[in-house]
Amino acid sequence: MAYLGLHALQHRGQESAGIVAANTRGMTQERDMGLVADIFTEDRLARLKGRHAIGHTRYSTAGSSQLINAQPFLIDCHRGKMAVAHNGNLLNAAALRLELERQGSIFSTSSDSEVILHLVARSSARTLEGALVDALSRVEGAYSLVFLMRDRLIAVRDPHGFRPLSLGKLDGAMVVASETCAFDLIGARFVRDVAPGEFLIIDSSGLRSEQPFPPQPTRQCIFEHVYFSRPDSMVFGRSVNQVRRKMGVALAREHPVPADIVVPVPDSGLVAALGFAGESGIPFEFGLVRNHYVGRTFIEPKQEIRHFGVKLKLNAVAALIKGKRVILVDDSIVRGTTSRKIVTMVRDLGAREVHMRISSPPTTGPCYYGVDTPRRDDLIASAHSVEEIRAFIRADSLGYLSLEGLRKAVDDGDTFCAACFDDNYPIAVNQRAGTQANLFDIPR
Amino acid sequence: MAYLGLHALQHRGQESAGIVAANTRGMTQERDMGLVADIFTEDRLARLKGRHAIGHTRYSTAGSSQLINAQPFLIDCHRGKMAVAHNGNLLNAAALRLELERQGSIFSTSSDSEVILHLVARSSARTLEGALVDALSRVEGAYSLVFLMRDRLIAVRDPHGFRPLSLGKLDGAMVVASETCAFDLIGARFVRDVAPGEFLIIDSSGLRSEQPFPPQPTRQCIFEHVYFSRPDSMVFGRSVNQVRRKMGVALAREHPVPADIVVPVPDSGLVAALGFAGESGIPFEFGLVRNHYVGRTFIEPKQEIRHFGVKLKLNAVAALIKGKRVILVDDSIVRGTTSRKIVTMVRDLGAREVHMRISSPPTTGPCYYGVDTPRRDDLIASAHSVEEIRAFIRADSLGYLSLEGLRKAVDDGDTFCAACFDDNYPIAVNQRAGTQANLFDIPR
Amino acid sequence: MAYLGLHALQHRGQESAGIVAANTRGMTQERDMGLVADIFTEDRLARLKGRHAIGHTRYSTAGSSQLINAQPFLIDCHRGKMAVAHNGNLLNAAALRLELERQGSIFSTSSDSEVILHLVARSSARTLEGALVDALSRVEGAYSLVFLMRDRLIAVRDPHGFRPLSLGKLDGAMVVASETCAFDLIGARFVRDVAPGEFLIIDSSGLRSEQPFPPQPTRQCIFEHVYFSRPDSMVFGRSVNQVRRKMGVALAREHPVPADIVVPVPDSGLVAALGFAGESGIPFEFGLVRNHYVGRTFIEPKQEIRHFGVKLKLNAVAALIKGKRVILVDDSIVRGTTSRKIVTMVRDLGAREVHMRISSPPTTGPCYYGVDTPRRDDLIASAHSVEEIRAFIRADSLGYLSLEGLRKAVDDGDTFCAACFDDNYPIAVNQRAGTQANLFDIPR
Amino acid sequence: MAYLGLHALQHRGQESAGIVAANTRGMTQERDMGLVADIFTEDRLARLKGRHAIGHTRYSTAGSSQLINAQPFLIDCHRGKMAVAHNGNLLNAAALRLELERQGSIFSTSSDSEVILHLVARSSARTLEGALVDALSRVEGAYSLVFLMRDRLIAVRDPHGFRPLSLGKLDGAMVVASETCAFDLIGARFVRDVAPGEFLIIDSSGLRSEQPFPPQPTRQCIFEHVYFSRPDSMVFGRSVNQVRRKMGVALAREHPVPADIVVPVPDSGLVAALGFAGESGIPFEFGLVRNHYVGRTFIEPKQEIRHFGVKLKLNAVAALIKGKRVILVDDSIVRGTTSRKIVTMVRDLGAREVHMRISSPPTTGPCYYGVDTPRRDDLIASAHSVEEIRAFIRADSLGYLSLEGLRKAVDDGDTFCAACFDDNYPIAVNQRAGTQANLFDIPR
16 A cells, blocks of 8 residues: 555655555565665565555655665664654754764764654653654654554644645545545545644554644645646645646736647646636647656767757647747746757747746745755746746746736635745745755765 | 667557667667666667667567567678568568478567568578568568668568658758657658658668559558557658547547536547547546556555556546546547546546547457557457447447548548458458467467 | 775675775765675776775674665764774673663664664764774674774774784785785785774874773684684684694594595585695595585575585585595584585495594584574584484584694684683673574564 | 576586476577576576476677577477577588578577577478488587477487587486586486487487487597586596596606695696695695685776786685795696786795696697687697796796696597697688687678
8 A cells, every 4th residue: 555655656756765564563664766666576565564554755856865865764762663754854954963963863864854763762751752742843844744653653744734744544544645646546535634733643543633833824835736746636625736727727817928829848737738728718739748758867869969858858749839829838947948948849840939838936946845946046037037037948928927826826825835936934944054955965 | 869769669669679780890789678768778878889770669469578579680691680670560471481481491589570581581682672672572461661781771661551651861861760759859850751662772872762562552550640659740641649639529529418528538538638628618627647657567456446457547636527527538448448447437536427438430350560459359349339338338428439530530541541440451361360479479 | 995805805794795985075885785796886886985995794694684784884973974894793782772772872773783883972082082982891792893984994803802803004004804815815915913902093194003991811713713714814813724724633633533535525624624634644535516606596496306405515526435435524513404414415425434523613602702603502512412413414423623622723822712612601691682683683 | 407407517608598498388498698596586497387498508708798699599490499509619600601591591699509400490301300410410510419399308419529418317307418417416317428429319208319420530528627527527437526636646747846835726726736746745735715706797996906816716825835835736727827927926925936737738729619718829838838838927847737648647548639739620620710609700
């Protein structure tokens, strides 16, 4: 079940994956670099003995793409064996690590998540639950966590609720997952989201919920709806597909342009483009085709081929594009280089005009709460106007969905974090430090 | 370049792939089971020395999925080293093989393509070109072939022109490929299709075309447009995307039904569904989401999970489907089991009605000309009426595009083979023999 | 250099191997299961950047054969990055681990060696050297250790000096290794043994030696000379080859028997057999031939083949053995099953008599100081007389070298531990606990 | 059983290995590059279904180290499926290949062995046995062959009997193998050698022997006894161990020299050195130790280390050598570079004198009958006197066993080929052509 769940959540991390299984006799772990379908052979699944399990898929952030950082972590402390999988990013991990190391703790990974385990191990609380609360009371940042012990599973979501975490039910057993699409695959029923700040204990006596942390304003990641989540998931109580549809509709209203066809940049722009087309009345066309066989080891040719990088993944349909005024719809622009290649490829095939529409506001700031955005300097919108970006990507026009439009599409009642768009970071960040993960890789 | 071309053509065969490179000093070969991106490491590409090359991707047919059958074949005969890659299927290969073996030929594969090489090796023709013509005059069936020698490349398409083969140009060099999407990736320009029966010699003196075979009625594979080719390719002079769009439009006219949403079965039904939605005025929705991470080694769980097999690849978007009358659009129904799982999955999510629409006629017969269809007994439409199929897949209604509608969509001027739909096989087949490939695997 | 050194020391551990390299900028680590020659590809060696390095080969002990336990360990603590490789076994590791975990330490391996790192991390000593001495003052048992930091290498041998550790010199640089054969391979010159209790600091300012621990009686492992070390090494100041030769001579004197040939059990009995033959005047013959291609993944056939297990490794030379009275010379008998197979194989080939001679006393007790002997119950000599063992292995006679004879052969001036032969354990062991490694694997 | 047999014969070829199994329903094949123990996983062995099987280990000759050349070959011809494994080398393979290719045969390997299969396939003989005799009547050279069909196994040895082939019996079943050590491992009993020119048919009706070829003088390879065979085998009716012992004795008589110790170059010089020591009365010592962990992928360091190459495999025991007059015994000198490194290594450790003794005559010519010797130019003895070789390898003296001494040691009644020592080639060789294997790799 954990294996299938990871498969459904593969889009959330393709760098490494792992599963820890537990029963009353012990815990077993299998982790490796790569994709879920490649890592877990029959042999490896057979070695994972137990009645409950947690799993994790991880995406690559610079400098820490190593097996040692693959989750779930499995450790031994005086409270017994314990495993943890963490979705999110801690903001005070570097300071806590320094403090813990000064007290004699040894870190064996460069991951921020390890700090939590050391805090648990050092807590003087009487119970394990108490120790977990102790530990989490000290960390700041974004965390959806699952802990596994021999006899129980504990799920926690940080008080701001940055990252999603859902609760499901399957034949009387409880399951938790980042997205509901994992429930669909294993035939589980979605029950509800784990609430921000909720501490959920699942053991043989059933389900117990606590709210041990001081309440905070909810700050759910709006980018989950823009890009990260799968469109077939329910995230933060909303259908991702329907939210994206609304973004496309709003985008068409905010930035109309006369054109012949609306073409999504697959797969991220598909649903918004459909909304755009419906609202504008301009025909939707699959004018870009994606090659799904691209692996991570693809060898780039030395020869100079026009738009090569993007062509490995995307090709344009000449017959649709020639002589047309084309509206391209994508979810966001990060560095601008890919958009520029796509626009140029489409133009080279004879498009008369190329208009780029983006179903979110300009990405002006990095995310410190668990989404792998590049640092500010690499975000084209952090230092350039929309007009400058338009010129760079060589589009005839460029329109971004407004923040207001986006908030409306997700039906935001002041519960969403949109810091990457509005620089309004719910938890202060030491900007000099950059992301925590990078900090730990600086040789001392 | 050959490596990139194979990557673009990966959808035509995922079982094995290979490249042979040649220069005046010799020829080198790299073949393996698996996907192009996995097979060709930098080491292997570096070992492929030469100024021209051919490649091949192969799909699996029962019983012959072995490295030894991976193409291109590279052999040594008295005319020197020669490599060949074959798209298609020969109909008299078994008889020719028997005859050749009786004369003392040794076969080292179970592939029908090897027959051609033996005929070439035994030909008494003075020139190599003569020997190739000699050999091909004896074989019947479907073949688009590329031969590679140290100093030339020869491309041939059978007189009926069953399988596609296109000619392109890149910086003064000529390239041939099954589909034009390969040209797009390497930046080559599409020149024209290789004509049915055409014999094309490419060497240092340029391009030479011959028509050495008696002319035959053109019989291009209509299924390339229905399913097999990539939508961004030009095949048989037609844009695959546009043909599929027309199929969807015709399907909507032939089998209208009141409904709330049109949902394509991705990826094969995407374009036709768009046509259907446009013509019918019913909204197009991405109600099924495809998981592109499914590998071939995926381990199926022992537990009973509803619709498990199809859910690994497809998941439905509950929010879109609940309470709706849904039209599903797919390209074809083979055994019916997958359609049944999809319909049931959609119905389980609360669809009020589920109508299946297929953008081609009922598949009643196997293909003997190079498409990997199962044998007749396994084709549900070979022995069941549309109503019986509807009942089996549990749809509220089922509509197939008529053959006439399909021919119109591809603008057929009596140049297409539609034998899998109308049992009108251009070349007689010994039905008892089944496919040739299987014949060779019967232990003697 | 570290890679070559590990290759020379491969016989000391075939389960896993690793290297950590360091320079002033950082430390890099490569570890894996398997043999040195298989683990270290050019890529992996290239990733090991640095000016100094340490390496380790590990042998398998039950229950802990996992990558996570492969050494050297590399950790991060408040004193910076530190790596360690440990030869030996700690006796109070379980108690220390319990204590450390109670204080909040997290263990990520099931290896006793990790305890040392936690003690270092928790030490309040001002300097790193002070912390190491602090930590080692708390552990009891056998340890030859190398620590690597960014700017220095520290070598330590426990006060009893159980395990060997030698110091060499190569072009002005210092090297340490378990056996001098590693120096030979890299062209280094043997300088001297690291002394029992010696604490050796090697950095850019040269070599510094300290003796920070209270002195203890020297207890060097006599089994290194009996079996474990390579015959081309100098161990504890003695040539292993020459010591084994003397054992054979003494064995011939203690247990003479009229016979036709002396046959060594290769490779461990080679040198002693030569001594035996020389002293007895009976011809030495290579009557057993070893197959060196046996890998660890060899698949055992289901069929019943006589003496199969031993025949994969050893075969007897029928022409030498037929009709002869044969003396077999081996270094030790552990369970007795292999000796029984060898004796029977030789007898089946027509030997008139088979006399077994062992170049060490009966192995009556397990080693708690770093040699991988089975537990007491599995040692045939722990509960059986020599006559009973003789009957079990089906030999006509059986003679063990006396402990006195062995001590004389190694020229023991009361500096050797022979606990596995005389039950005289220099450090008390909690026998209930068994080996420490096993303790950690008991699920809690 | 075939798998175990290959394991016992691994020393005869480490480049690739394969097994073909047969039953009345068909034949299955598993081949790969590498060692037997690495190639054959449980999966692969399980795929080899059948009641009888043949196997092959192959050694590397320049230019043809490819999977395609790994034996046994398995082919399809009009007589059905047939597999063959060949030990030896054909002398007229190039000419036959040319002729066969002119007649239309296609070669898929660069191996001389393939010629036999084509001749069989083309034979007009009525029976398969007749076709095999037909085919073999046309080839010249060295061949010990096993053919496998669905219902029988045929073993053939060429009329000169160059290469060994022995017949054994196991529980009523017949087995054939290149050396009797394979019988020992599987528990089979050695029956007799297959005779030169014998054609042996093994099927359900038992064993049938024929002598279909014109008789030729027997010319068994003397080098099998010098080096190639395992010492525990009976080869050509003689114990390899005993023959080598006699070589050592004769060598001591022919080239006595006052010295302190006799040291074998392991493993090839072991037995002869024992004979030398016994005859001379000079003590035998294991002064050189071999590291058996050297794999083929060992990465050579860039640094200049004295005698590095040889030290990976051999190390000298300083304590034995210092101040001594050392006699080194090896089986042969090929290029001289290894001997030079060994002599220098021994001298560097303080040997007072180093005398090299070789248990065969100077190797002056390459072998065209199946032993992998380098071409004549690379054989130091082909163009240099013994004194020149002595100077090159830096020995104080050098003595080769005389051809007469060697013939006496093997008890040669004019039945041995010693062409590599006396240039007396039993079958004329076109010297320009070099070895056949190389010829096929020349690009045409």
